Amino acid sequence: MLIATGVVLAFVIADQWSGGIVRDGARVGSSFISGYVSSAALAVLHTGFFSSRRALSVENAELQTVIKILEERIAGYQALEEENVSLRSLLSVSKKNAGITAPIVSSVRASPYGTFLVGAGESSGILMGHIVLSSGGFVLGVVSDGGLTTSLVTSVFAPEETVRAVVSGVSILLEGRGGDNARAEVPRDARIAPGDIVVAPEYDGRPIGVVGEVVFHSGDASKTIYVRLPVNLASLGFVYIVPRP
Amino acid sequence: MIAVRYTLCALCFFSLMICPPWVPLLLMGILALLFRSWEIIIFGALADFLWLSGGVAGGVPFFTLAGLILAWGLEPLRNELFTLTN
Numbered sequence: 001m002l003i004a005t006g007v008v009l010a011f012v013i014a015d016q017w018s019g020g021i022v023r024d025g026a027r028v029g030s031s032f033i034s035g036y037v038s039s040a041a042l043a044v045l046h047t048g049f050f051s052s053r054r055a056l057s058v059e060n061a062e063l064q065t066v067i068k069i070l071e072e073r074i075a076g077y078q079a080l081e082e083e084n085v086s087l088r089s090l091l092s093v094s095k096k097n098a099g100i101t102a103p104i105v106s107s108v109r110a111s112p113y114g115t116f117l118v119g120a121g122e123s124s125g126i127l128m129g130h131i132v133l134s135s136g137g138f139v140l141g142v143v144s145d146g147g148l149t150t151s152l153v154t155s156v157f158a159p160e161e162t163v164r165a166v167v168s169g170v171s172i173l174l175e176g177r178g179g180d181n182a183r184a185e186v187p188r189d190a191r192i193a194p195g196d197i198v199v200a201p202e203y204d205g206r207p208i209g210v211v212g213e214v215v216f217h218s219g220d221a222s223k224t225i226y227v228r229l230p231v232n233l234a235s236l237g238f239v240y241i242v243p244r245p
Numbered sequence: 246m247i248a249v250r251y252t253l254c255a256l257c258f259f260s261l262m263i264c265p266p267w268v269p270l271l272l273m274g275i276l277a278l279l280f281r282s283w284e285i286i287i288f289g290a291l292a293d294f295l296w297l298s299g300g301v302a303g304g305v306p307f308f309t310l311a312g313l314i315l316a317w318g319l320e321p322l323r324n325e326l327f328t329l330t331n
Contacts (some may be wrong), residue, residue: 001281001283001286001316001317003283004283004284004286004287004316004317005286005317007287008286008287008289008290008301011267011294011301012290012300012301012302015294015300015301016300016302020300021310022294022300023294023300025293025295026291026294026295027295030261030295033259033262034262034263037262037263038263061274063329085275086246106262107262107263107264109264109265110260110261110262110263110264110266111266111295111296112266112292112296112307112308113296113297113298113304115296115297115298115306117295118273144298144299145298145299145300145303152296152298154298224264
């Protein structure tokens with residue numbers, strides 16, 4: 001254990017001394033492993049092993065009519081089609097902003113710090129502080145650590161992150177709570193309703209979330225609003241990264 | 246028992262990258278209780294190298310500290326358990 005502690009200490013010093021080579025290497029390795037694991041999981045799920053009996057019987061009927069090789073090709077085409085749809089949806093964002101499209105190469109739920117990895121780094125012109133957008137133009141996060149081929153993105157609503165925002169003309173300070181949720185206190189007479197769009201001036205007035213719930217008790221001097229990101233990060237394959245204005 | 250240790254280590258390693266943070270933390274806890282496991286110190290640092298911007302020195306390295314506390318802090322309890330079982 002003493003040796004392990006020494007090794008960790010040596011890695012920390014080496015990482016700081018080299019400007020992040022150790023963490024960059026770890027992240028590249030992790031993105032490869034995540035990719036293999038997710039493709040293996042998809043392959044297992046596509047076998048139908050975890051489907052319900054009804055779904056299995058339907059699938060069996062379909063499978064009888066299709067040759068296995070052909071089915072494999074169809075699955076390949078479907079994967080390409082999904083990727084194509086995902087990239088096309090990002091086209092509308094890319095027309096308005098000059099930036100690059102990058103794949104998400106890690107799990108978005110694994111990080112205890114509200115971070116995730118994207119498969120583009122300094123070699124693609126991605127720098128710290130660049131803004132990460134969804135296909136709908138919502139700000140997902142900010143590049144907080146750059147590697148050569150991967151970048152670490154800190155979610156806008158990461159735990160303990162704060163962001164100044166505006167909702168229905170009211171200026172608020174949002175406190176990130178993780179899980180793509182944030183909370184803010186607003187004056188009790190502010191007219192804010194669920195569904196209102198929250199924008200952030202520091203991200204060039206781009207939307208960062210929608211109001212999910214407004215909680216108000218008659219004795220309180222303020223209301224509490226809960227803001228969520230209207231995008232399921234886990235379902236995103238690609239993001240769009242633009243320089244900070 | 247060595248197979249259990251290797252299995253737990255493998256699970257912990259992969260869960261660092263694909264599972265919610267409580268999963269590797271739980272596995273690290275189990276490893277620390279069952280074995281004199283130096284691996285959890287490495288796993289803790291790896292988690293922070295992966296997910297903390299700036300690496301282990303970039304902020305409060307929660308997982309590295311957890312690994313060190315579990316490995317070193319549970320030493321007396323682990324010794325007591327080993328004494329009881331043997």
